[in-house]
Amino acid sequence: MTIQNLIRPAIKALKPYSSARDEFQGNTDNLTFLDANENPFDNGVNRYPDPQQGKLKALISQIKDVPTENILLGNGSDEVLDLLIRMFCEPNQDNILILPPTYGMYEVLANVNAVETLKINLSEETFQPKTEEILAVANANSKILFLCSPNNPSGNNLETLSIELLLKNFKGIVVIDEAYIDFSTEESWLSRLNEFPNLVVTQTLSKAFGMAGIRLGMCFASAEIIATLNKIKPPYNINQLTQEKAIEGLRDRGRIKSQIDCLTEQRNALVKVLKEVKFVKIIYPSEANFIMVKVDDANKRYQQLIENGIVIRNRTTQPLCENCLRLTVGTVEENKKLIENLKKL
The missing domain is CATH 3.40.640.10 (Type I PLP-dependent aspartate aminotransferase-like (Major domain))
Structure with missing residues (x-):
């Protein structure tokens, strides 16, 4: 070749x-x-x-x-x-x-x-x-x-x-x-x-x-x-x-490294807290700035989060991703808001 x-x-x-x-x-x-x-x-x-x-x-x-x-x-x-x-x-x-x-x-x-x-x-x-x-x-x-x-x-x-x-x-x-x-x-x-x-x-x-x-x-x-x-x-x-x-x-390499470190830390913290959300069935391992989770009803949970002012990505229509949601890792405040709403649903 x-x-x-x-x-x-x-x-x-x-x-x-x-x-x-x-x-x-x-x-x-x-x-x-x-x-x-x-x-x-x-x-x-x-x-x-x-x-x-x-x-x-x-x-x-x-x-x-x-x-x-x-x-x-x-x-x-x-x-x-x-x-x-x-x-x-x-x-x-x-x-x-x-x-x-x-x-x-x-x-x-x-x-x-x-x-x-x-x-x-x-x-x-x-x-x-x-x-x-x-x-x-x-x-x-x-x-x-x-x-x-x-x-x-x-x-x-x-x-x-x-x-x-x-x-x-x-x-x-x-x-x-x-x-x-x-x-x-x-x-x-x-x-x-x-x-x-x-x-x-x-x-x-x-x-x-x-x-x-x-x-x-x-x-x-x-x-x-x-x-x-x-x-x-x-x-x-x-x-x-x-x-x-x-x-x-x-x-501005210092800013870039600091933000990567922060997002990686926040991703790992999110994984720990997501384990406490009752309707989350699987948390898939992530090496990115997002986490994919399998839930009981992706369409329902996606709409509920929209109604609470949070937009995530519904991936349930993709191959091998039935009832899966993709959550982007945000700032500390954004992640706190996400978790609080997930626990309330």
């Missing part, structure tokens, strides 16, 4: 659009820019942003210990996932594999791109990949396997040995979605990028970094994969305000 053999022929042959800011790569000091048809009157945002997000990528490279040539940034992780499907999957021919219950956008993005979705449910109760079944279902047109770890909505890490087996034996790209990795005790798969050429890792600033509002997703992969993704991404997909806010937030 080579990456080039997996890329769609039309993408390999594509001549990418070259923006004005891509074409000029020199020192910008004391230059007059009349190349991009911008409004020349300075208001702080009248110029196009850096299409390659150089300063921001340099900071992410430092934090994540990954070279900049192995990083692509997206308008949220959803744009990254969409680009990966467009890069590798031929419409009306290829397919992706997903392991429900999992993040719903994998299937939505496949549908948008006219790509079939093959589903192999995780194991009941433990929510682990059925590796033999996954490899048996995969066929010559299976181009991407999506793994979410820690998994959403179950909250658990997928077993390392299972992921290793899939990376070695699946004949396509394995995308590990690590949106919640900063809350986990497990090490990120970023440290093993060089070991598996078919490995792609996605992360986000929306969860642990507390910047959901700026919509910034991160993709880490081989330089070969990143170079091709850069061919097909929109030229200015990360706006200037997002780049500036991301740099500001990422530099």
Whole structure:
């Protein structure tokens, strides 16, 4: 298996659009820019942003210990996932594999791109990949396997040995979605990028970094994969305000660590108290900033909490999640309000 053999022929042959800011790569000091048809009157945002997000990528490279040539940034992780499907999957021919219950956008993005979705449910109760079944279902047109770890909505890490087996034996790209990795005790798969050429890792600033509002997703992969993704991404997909806010937030490492520690502590405290709620039947182990619980009647309990001013996520319609609710870990005050209402119901 080579990456080039997996890329769609039309993408390999594509001549990418070259923006004005891509074409000029020199020192910008004391230059007059009349190349991009911008409004020349300075208001702080009248110029196009850096299409390659150089300063921001340099900071992410430092934090994540990954070279900049192995990083692509997206308008949220959803744009990254969409680009990966467009890069590798031929419409009306290829397919992706997903392991429900999992993040719903994998299937939505496949549908948008006219790509079939093959589903192999995780194991009941433990929510682990059925590796033999996954490899048996995969066929010559299976181009991407999506793994979410820690998994959403179950909250658990997928077993390392299972992921290793899939990376070695699946004949396509394995995308590990690590949106919640900063809350986990497990090490990120970023440290093993060089070991598996078919490995792609996605992360986000929306969860642990507390910047959901700026919509910034991160993709880490081989330089070969990143170079091709850069061919097909929109030229200015990360706006200037997002780049500036991301740099500001990422530099405040003390705040980030403090909030992660607080949320992890609150998650563990919530688990202990949830054991005292009579209608909670199962509390699933979580390595994320949320907890999934099985209750007596998810629809009833969800509506009762709404009536008491608390919005959670009802996951009862998802595979293996009958009567399950997903509770995001909030502030100390928000969690106290949640528990008080759960005990009163």
